[in-house]
Amino acid sequence: MKGPLFYSKILLFGEYGIIKDSKGLSIPYNFYNGALKKSDHPNETALESNKSLKKYVDYLAAINPDLVIFDLETLKADVNDGMYFDSSIPQGYGVGSSGALVAAIYDQYAKNKITVLENLTREKLLELKSIFSEMESFFHGKSSGLDPLNSYLSIPILINSKDNIEATGIPAQQNGKGAVFLIDSGIVGETAPMVSIFMENMKQEGFRNMLKDKFIKHTDACVEDFLSGNIKSLFKNTKQLSKVVLSHFKPMIPKQFHELWKKGIETNEYYLKLCGSGGGGYILGFTEDIEKAKQSLSNYKLEVVYNF
Structure with missing residues (x-):
């Protein structure tokens, strides 16, 4: 088993400010990524990841079903079967290691999930953001939900305010000195x-x-x-x-x-x-x-x- 890849992100602007309604701009950073995997010969890191996934499953089981419902049976079975998150994203580096994991779990196990292929209205983006906020709070205590959103959609996200976010395009890179x-x-x-x-x-x-x-x-x-x-x-x-x-x-x-x-x-x-x-x-x-x-x-x- 190997799930799809989810990328790291960089919040170019908005750290701390977005807690108080500043603008923000978050872009995917494809240099690092992670995916859900199973292995017959897991190494130490894989075993550690599997152990923390077991705790995470208990947390997800308690999330308000009005917000999101998971196929917990399959998720539990996969985790008991040794599933882990194989990631090159450094942890504690501000590039969204837990965000990529949250995106991968939602993608694989959420029922009636909002998909990337849909017309992503502001309402859908905000709904995804609040689901991800709840899912990622397990790791940080309080999460805006932006990291997983960026990782899940893999497109730049413009934050105008807490209740106003949109997918955006950024200017193409140039070959300048900057x-x-x-x-x-x-x-x-x-x-x-x-x-x-x-x-x-x-x-x-x-x-x-x-x-x-x-x-x-x-x-x-x-x-x-x-x-x-x-x-x-x-x-x-x-x-x-x-x-x-x-x-x-x-x-x-x-x-x-x-x-x-x-x-x-x-x-x-x-x-x-x-x-x-x-x-x-x-x-x-x-x-x-x-x-x-x-x-x-x-x-x-x-x-x-x-x-x-």
């Missing part, structure tokens, strides 16, 4: 503790005002610039966003990257931002000159995900 890239921080990040720091900060009026007046303002502008292909303005807004994150989201940035972050803003050679909830995993970078950025960040391996 690029979006990932840096591996070498640390596994955990979503739940980062989100609870954010929620704690949200109790302060100053932080809430900063979020609205600066963070969300620049995030929304970045999304609009990116989609309209306004590269000059995009880099201006990404620089502002990078500054705001360095000032107000320090706990989410691994310590050894604070200076590197600042250097990018001061030299304009690159601008860094969080990829997902931060605390480790990948860091997202934007540069107008990828060769310059590679020299400046020569101690790190850069993975280019998009070219301007």
